[in-house]
Amino acid sequence: MSVIALPRPESTGRRAAPRWLVLLTRRKTTLAGAVIMLGMVSVGLLAPVIGGDPAHMEVAGRLAAPSRAHWFGTDDVGRDVWSRVVYGARLSLLVGVAVVGLSFLVGMVCGLVAGYYRSLDNAVMRVMDGLMAFPAIVLAIALMAALGPSVINVIVAIAVVYSPRVARVVRGSVLVIRETSYVEAARALGVADPMLIGRHILPNCLSPVIVQGSFVFAAAVLTEAALSFLGVGVPPYVPSWGVILAEGRLYIQQAPWLVLYPGVAIMLTIFGLNLFGDGLRDLLDPKIRGLATERQ
Amino acid sequence: MKTYIARRLLALIPVALVVATVSFVLIHLAPGDPASVIAGPDASADDVQRIQRQLGLDAPLPVQLVRWYGRLVRGDLGESIFLRMPVTAAILDRVEPTLLLTLFSIAIAVVVGVPAGVLSARYHNTATDQALMAVALLGVSIPNFLLGLLFILFFSVWLGWFPVAGYSPLEYGWAKTLRSLVLPAFALGLVQSALIARIARSSMLDVLREQFITAGRAKGLGERAVVYKHALKNAMIPTVTIIGISFAILISGAVVVETVFNIPGLGRLIIAAVLRRDYPVIQGVVLCIAFLYMLINLAVDLSYVLFDPRVRYQ
Numbered sequence: 001m002s003v004i005a006l007p008r009p010e011s012t013g014r015r016a017a018p019r020w021l022v023l024l025t026r027r028k029t030t031l032a033g034a035v036i037m038l039g040m041v042s043v044g045l046l047a048p049v050i051g052g053d054p055a056h057m058e059v060a061g062r063l064a065a066p067s068r069a070h071w072f073g074t075d076d077v078g079r080d081v082w083s084r085v086v087y088g089a090r091l092s093l094l095v096g097v098a099v100v101g102l103s104f105l106v107g108m109v110c111g112l113v114a115g116y117y118r119s120l121d122n123a124v125m126r127v128m129d130g131l132m133a134f135p136a137i138v139l140a141i142a143l144m145a146a147l148g149p150s151v152i153n154v155i156v157a158i159a160v161v162y163s164p165r166v167a168r169v170v171r172g173s174v175l176v177i178r179e180t181s182y183v184e185a186a187r188a189l190g191v192a193d194p195m196l197i198g199r200h201i202l203p204n205c206l207s208p209v210i211v212q213g214s215f216v217f218a219a220a221v222l223t224e225a226a227l228s229f230l231g232v233g234v235p236p237y238v239p240s241w242g243v244i245l246a247e248g249r250l251y252i253q254q255a256p257w258l259v260l261y262p263g264v265a266i267m268l269t270i271f272g273l274n275l276f277g278d279g280l281r282d283l284l285d286p287k288i289r290g291l292a293t294e295r296q
Numbered sequence: 297m298k299t300y301i302a303r304r305l306l307a308l309i310p311v312a313l314v315v316a317t318v319s320f321v322l323i324h325l326a327p328g329d330p331a332s333v334i335a336g337p338d339a340s341a342d343d344v345q346r347i348q349r350q351l352g353l354d355a356p357l358p359v360q361l362v363r364w365y366g367r368l369v370r371g372d373l374g375e376s377i378f379l380r381m382p383v384t385a386a387i388l389d390r391v392e393p394t395l396l397l398t399l400f401s402i403a404i405a406v407v408v409g410v411p412a413g414v415l416s417a418r419y420h421n422t423a424t425d426q427a428l429m430a431v432a433l434l435g436v437s438i439p440n441f442l443l444g445l446l447f448i449l450f451f452s453v454w455l456g457w458f459p460v461a462g463y464s465p466l467e468y469g470w471a472k473t474l475r476s477l478v479l480p481a482f483a484l485g486l487v488q489s490a491l492i493a494r495i496a497r498s499s500m501l502d503v504l505r506e507q508f509i510t511a512g513r514a515k516g517l518g519e520r521a522v523v524y525k526h527a528l529k530n531a532m533i534p535t536v537t538i539i540g541i542s543f544a545i546l547i548s549g550a551v552v553v554e555t556v557f558n559i560p561g562l563g564r565l566i567i568a569a570v571l572r573r574d575y576p577v578i579q580g581v582v583l584c585i586a587f588l589y590m591l592i593n594l595a596v597d598l599s600y601v602l603f604d605p606r607v608r609y610q
Contacts, residue, residue, distance in 0.1 A: 126310045126311065126314060127314055129310075129311050129314065130310075130311050130313070130314020130315050130317070130318060131314070131318065133311050133312075133314070133315050133586050133589060133590050134315065134318070134582065134585075134586045134589070135544060135545065135547065135548030135585060135586070135589055136548065137548045137549075137551060137552060138548045138551060138566070138581075138582055138585050138586070139318075139582070141551070141566060141567070141570060141578075141582075142319070142322050142566075142578055142579075142582045143322070143325070144570065145322070145569075145570040145573070145575070145578050146322045146323065146324075146325035146326045147325060147326070148326070222439050225439060225442075226439060226441060226552050229441055229552070229555070230552060230555055230567050231567065231571065232567065232570045232571070245441070245442065245445065248445070249445060249556065252445065252448055252449055252453060252460075253453050256449050256453070259442075259445045259446070259449060260446075260449075263442045263445065263446065266439060266442060267434075267437050267438055267442065270436075270437040270438075270439070271433070271434065271437035274433060274436060274437055275433070278433075
């Protein structure tokens with residue numbers, strides 16, 4: 001009885017990993033995306049080393065153009081824009097990682113429950129549909145209005161917006177996987193529900209979710225910047241790309257560097273994530289895997 | 297078809313209920329008593345009580361919820377605390393620039409995006425394709441508010457071609473209105489056209505692999521007829537979906553871009569309301585946009601029938 005071949009995700013995972021790496025790095029665009037992201041992560045992690053104090057003001061040197069002392073110039077109260085952009089990278093990465101983590105946790109639990117327990121499906125998914133009926137940024141603005149400005153609240157608000165999208169993807173995969181014969185076999189063997197879901201269903205619905213991950217990350221970085229730009233995101237003293245842009249908007253004629261540098265930082269980050277995400281999707285999405293290889 | 301539409305409309309009801317409930321909950325998510333949050337830290341006890349009465353916050357929660365549904369059914373969104381006017385009137389006042397901006401930008405998105413995607417698919421794997429797709433990928437990586445700021449910098453500050461910001465209402469002539477909306481509409485529309493181009497390209501590529509395309513070529517049809525007549529029509533189905541979704545995305549994008557260009561639309565209304573803690577306005581605008589979003593998505597689903605005779609709704 002116990003010899004029935006239950007999938008061992010760990011063992012296949014270990015063997016597949018290097019092959020993934022080879023496949024992932026084979027396409028130059030994916031590699032470029034990974035390099036950009038690595039660069040951003042290092043800038044974010046090394047912020048205290050490569051940047052100065054982002055809150056230090058030199059009022060005498062306000063709105064100074066980029067120079068050797070201030071690579072990206074200074075803002076309206078004489079703060080060093082380079083330091084602020086570098087610390088902004090840290091914030092964006094923090095928000096991105098936290099939102100992906102939180103929305104995956106909530107979205108996966110809801111998706112697994114809705115997909116596996118058919119009686120709960122309707123209730124859970126109607127709530128998710130209701131949340132998805134709001135445009136992302138509008139719901140995020142409304143949640144920020146209720147929660148108040150803080151970094152934690154920004155993370156919570158964006159995670160609430162993106163959890164239903166993760167839940168929907170997970171549910172879709174679960175619906176297919178729960179009908180497969182190996183799940184049926186496991187159930188026949190008397191495997192308890194939590195074990196069945198956690199060990200047999202979950203690992204097999206991960207790949208579409210991982211693909212979602214890079215896009216949720218990008219969306220989180222964008223949404224944080226947009227919220228902070230609108231003045232309803234992080235508090236104004238936190239160095240965020242959106243906050244710098246909002247200040248830069250007021251001085252766009254005298255100090256275009258206030259808009260250009262944080263702008264380039266946002267673009268590069270999203271561009272890197274998109275390149276990487278596209279590569280990941282071509283690799284992991286079974287529906288288009290055929291196309292991807294055909295193209296090569 | 298009629299039963300299908302009826303069924304889809306009925307299916308909207310639970311979603312609409314959730315949407316209404318979420319908007320109701322918003323005001324109660326705020327830590328502490330909503331009335332004192334709205335009144336601000338310096339308010340007197342009288343002020344707090346007045347707001348409590350005005351918003352009906354003194355009733356038990358279930359009663360408040362039922363009253364909220366009842367008011368929504370009657371189209372009553374309550375009274376703005378700050379503007380001292382009905383929320384519906386405030387929304388109607390501000391809806392013109394947002395709608396015009398959205399329509400203008402969807403036109404730009406479609407006119408740029410669909411041909412770019414189709415060309416890219418027709419000249420698949422050539423330099424044209426790669427260049428177009430590189431631009432499109434760059435396009436989806438620029439947030440619309442950033443593109444708006446860059447446009448202001450280049451076209452208004454440096455070149456002086458367009459006003460830096462502001463909006464000219466329709467009553468002062470449509471030409472002026474159009475001029476004031478050119479930069480914001482391009483900022484919104486170009487970003488969206490990148491997305492549309494990517495989808496249009498991939499659905500064209502899928503269709504071009506179909507057997508009827510090979511059959512068309514085999515019977516001697518010119519490449520033009522194959523691509524623009526037979527393939528394009530079939531590739532339009534996913535493209536129409538994405539155009540519909542774009543429309544919905546653009547309404548919310550307009551909310552952000554309005555801030556960049558100081559356009560007095562729904563976006564400015566909701567942001568100002570957030571900063572003043574004017575919850576009835578926030579709830580009203582959010583609900584309004586969410587319902588619009590739902591109706592657009594419904595319209596998109598129904599439009600499939602027009603493009604694909606194989607789709608017959610039971």
